[in-house]
Amino acid sequence: MALHSHKGGSGKTLFAMNLSAYLTQLGKTVALIDMDLTAPSLGTFIPSQKGLTINDILMKRATAEEVFFDATHIIGDVPGKLYMALADMTGEGIAEINQRDTEAMLEDLFTLIDLVRTKLPGDPFNVDYILIDTSPGLTTNAINGVAITDQVVMILRLVNADVEGTYHFLKTLFNSVQPKTSIVVNQIAEHIIEEQDGRKKIDNLIKNRIVNAIPGLDITFAGILLNDNEVISNEFRYAMESIDASTIKPRPIHIMNPNSQSFASKFKTVLDGILND
Numbered sequence: 001m002a003l004h005s006h007k008g009g010s011g012k013t014l015f016a017m018n019l020s021a022y023l024t025q026l027g028k029t030v031a032l033i034d035m036d037l038t039a040p041s042l043g044t045f046i047p048s049q050k051g052l053t054i055n056d057i058l059m060k061r062a063t064a065e066e067v068f069f070d071a072t073h074i075i076g077d078v079p080g081k082l083y084m085a086l087a088d089m090t091g092e093g094i095a096e097i098n099q100r101d102t103e104a105m106l107e108d109l110f111t112l113i114d115l116v117r118t119k120l121p122g123d124p125f126n127v128d129y130i131l132i133d134t135s136p137g138l139t140t141n142a143i144n145g146v147a148i149t150d151q152v153v154m155i156l157r158l159v160n161a162d163v164e165g166t167y168h169f170l171k172t173l174f175n176s177v178q179p180k181t182s183i184v185v186n187q188i189a190e191h192i193i194e195e196q197d198g199r200k201k202i203d204n205l206i207k208n209r210i211v212n213a214i215p216g217l218d219i220t221f222a223g224i225l226l227n228d229n230e231v232i233s234n235e236f237r238y239a240m241e242s243i244d245a246s247t248i249k250p251r252p253i254h255i256m257n258p259n260s261q262s263f264a265s266k267f268k269t270v271l272d273g274i275l276n277d
């Protein structure tokens with residue numbers, strides 16, 4: 001499954017990490033891959049454990065066994081397991097992966113297909129779910145990340161650029177691959193939902209501009225998440241705790257956090273819809 005959006009900041013990384021946590025709570029084994037090669041961000045939850053990254057797999061310098069590490073402890077005492085492959089956050093690493101020609105980037109697709117079809121379902125990982133956190137927009141990295149999965153979750157905020165960008169991304173994708181597609185509208189202000197029949201309007205907008213506009217593609221509108229005060233407070237609290245710390249405090253995983261259990265229950269409802277689709 002890939003998490004994608006046209007614009008940045010819509011919640012892909014939050015979704016990827018919290019969905020991984022949820023699946024491990026359910027006893028699943030998950031491989032979470034940072035394919036946001038230009039602006040890696042899963043490393044904000046946990047520093048690299050082995051010093052190797054997904055970039056090393058794409059550059060054919062390292063194997064999956066060398067790069068993926070067991071990150072279950074950041075979630076806590078759960079029955080499942082989480083393996084992660086981070087992307088290289090250094091300037092040199094990002095430049096190296098971006099400076100390659102189109103042919104090299106196309107080859108990534110074959111490397112990634114091999115990774116998700118044979119390496120990760122095999123020993124020692126044996127994963128149930130592979131989750132891919134992508135970079136925004138219609139980039140080769142993003143297309144590669146989405147093309148290797150059987151399901152894509154498009155997470156968007158309600159701004160025109162995001163709605164139209166989602167439509168164009170799915171339409172382009174549909175020419176070559178047809179993954180099962182879920183749409184989540186994120187970060188909606190509460191008063192919009194409460195005051196102006198907002199849910200119905202949003203529903204109509206997504207149906208007209210995206211779902212019905214791409215006939216033949218299997219798209220489900222999975223739901224709406226509000227701009228959540230618990231999430232905002234948690235992120236703020238963790239950021240502030242880094243003021244005097246020698247190392248940056250890792251970003252919070254909201255669904256595990258006792259301070260955001262109201263968000264957790266709403267988030268899980270949307271996830272159940274996506275997982276059971």
Ligand SMILES: Nc1ncnc2c1ncn2[C@@H]1O[C@H](COP(=O)(O)OP(=O)(O)O)[C@@H](O)[C@H]1O
Pocket residue numbers: 005007008009010011012013014015041186187225226227228229231232235
């Ligand atoms: N439902 C939400 N309520 C409040 N804040 C949110 C919500 N979803 C995402 N955010 C915040 O938006 C910011 C961007 O999220 P992130 O997952 O990093 O986006 P992306 O990976 O798409 O760039 C983060 O600070 C995150 O905490």
Ligand SMILES: [Mg+2]
Pocket residue numbers: 012013014036041133
């Ligand atoms: Mg991100």
